[in-house]
Structures are given as C-alpha cells and as structure tokens.
Amino acid sequence: MLNMSLKTVALCCASSLLLMACATTPAPAGDWLSFATLEPGLPTNRALACDPDICLAADASRPTATYDVxxxxxxxxxxxxxxxxDFRTEANGDIRARYVDTTAILRFRDDVDVLIRPVTDTSAKVAIYSRSRVGLSDLGKNGARIEALEKDLVTEFAG
Structure with a gap:
C-alpha cells in the first residue's frame, strides 16, 4: 500500500513538472521556419496546409487556402x-507570421507559422504549419487549429 502511494506521488510530481514546463516555455527564438525545407513525413503531432510550390518536399495535410483579398x-x-x-515581410513579397497558441484545458503551448503569399494584387494563398511542442500525438488539435484559422479568416473578410 505504501509502495503504491509513493508511485502515485511520484507520478503526480512528474506530471506537474511537465505541465509547468509546457505552460512556461517561451516562443521559439532565432531563425524563422522555412516552409521550402520542411521534410516529408509529418509526425502525428503536427499539421500542414501547404501547396507543392511553397513546401517543396513536405507532405501536406491539406492544400493552402486562397483568399480573394x-x-x-x-x-x-x-x-x-x-x-x-510576430510579422515580417520578405523581399519576394511573402508575409510571414508566427505565434504560440495555448490549448484550452491542459494549457500546452503549440507553435504556429503562417506564410501569406501574394498571387495577384487582389488574392493571396496562405500556408499554415501548426505543431505541438510535447507529445507523440496531438489528437487532431493542430489540424483543427488550421481549419479554424482558415474559417476565421473567411469570416473576417465577409464582415
């Protein structure tokens, strides 16, 4: 009985430390993600909306969304x-953005990179790469995040 209690306490302490680490990790520093160099074979804790002309080798979960703005x-x-x-504009006209999104219940921090590529003066395609910092599976959260962002953008343009 005492042995079981010690295991429970140890598990609770380890879980608490992991959750604290996830909740306090700052946004990634340094170089911005290169969509062109993403490799094939996405892990199960990531999702990618991208076309082959942007992500040259990576296997996308879904194509980019194109907007008439x-x-x-x-x-x-x-x-x-x-x-x-955070935003930056590149020499070729691409606009890059990156931010950290936090899951609602466990407060895990996930990284999101967005590439906005002008197609014409009045249209743009948007590539999105969302990935979890921790875990082997995201239970579909990153794909759902991309879908929600695409829908939210449509709503913004309609209003």
Missing part, C-alpha cells in the same frame, strides 16, 4: 485574430 489584407486580419503574432 490582398496579402496585406490577410496579414491585417491575422493580426486582428492573433494579436500576439
């Missing part, structure tokens, strides 16, 4: 939806 309008809508996002 300028890349700058997409970036403005994304900033409204995700005020904590």
């Amino acid at each position: 300028s890349a700058k309008a997409v970036a403005a809508a994304l900033l409204k939806l995700e005020p904590s996002a």
Whole structure:
C-alpha cells in the first residue's frame, strides 16, 4: 500500500513538472521556419496546409487556402485574430507570421507559422504549419487549429 502511494506521488510530481514546463516555455527564438525545407513525413503531432510550390518536399495535410483579398489584407486580419503574432515581410513579397497558441484545458503551448503569399494584387494563398511542442500525438488539435484559422479568416473578410 505504501509502495503504491509513493508511485502515485511520484507520478503526480512528474506530471506537474511537465505541465509547468509546457505552460512556461517561451516562443521559439532565432531563425524563422522555412516552409521550402520542411521534410516529408509529418509526425502525428503536427499539421500542414501547404501547396507543392511553397513546401517543396513536405507532405501536406491539406492544400493552402486562397483568399480573394490582398496579402496585406490577410496579414491585417491575422493580426486582428492573433494579436500576439510576430510579422515580417520578405523581399519576394511573402508575409510571414508566427505565434504560440495555448490549448484550452491542459494549457500546452503549440507553435504556429503562417506564410501569406501574394498571387495577384487582389488574392493571396496562405500556408499554415501548426505543431505541438510535447507529445507523440496531438489528437487532431493542430489540424483543427488550421481549419479554424482558415474559417476565421473567411469570416473576417465577409464582415
């Protein structure tokens, strides 16, 4: 009985430390993600919405979404939806964004990178890479996050 109690206490302590580490990890620093160099074979704790002309080798979960608004309008809508996002514009006109999203219940922090590529002056395609920092599976959360972001952008443009 005492042995079982010690195992329970140890498990609770280890779980608490893991959750604290997940909840306090800052946003990634350093170089921005390169969509062009993502490798094939996404782990089960990631999701990618991307076309082959952007992600040259990676296997995407779904294609990019295309919107009938300028890349700058997409970036403005994304900033409204995700005020904590960092943005930068690249020399070729691509607009990049990255932010950390936190899951509702366990407060896990997941990283999201967005590439907004102008197609014309009045249309843009959006590639999104969402990935969990911890765990072997995300139980579909990253794919759902991409789908929700795409729908939220549509709603922003309609309103």
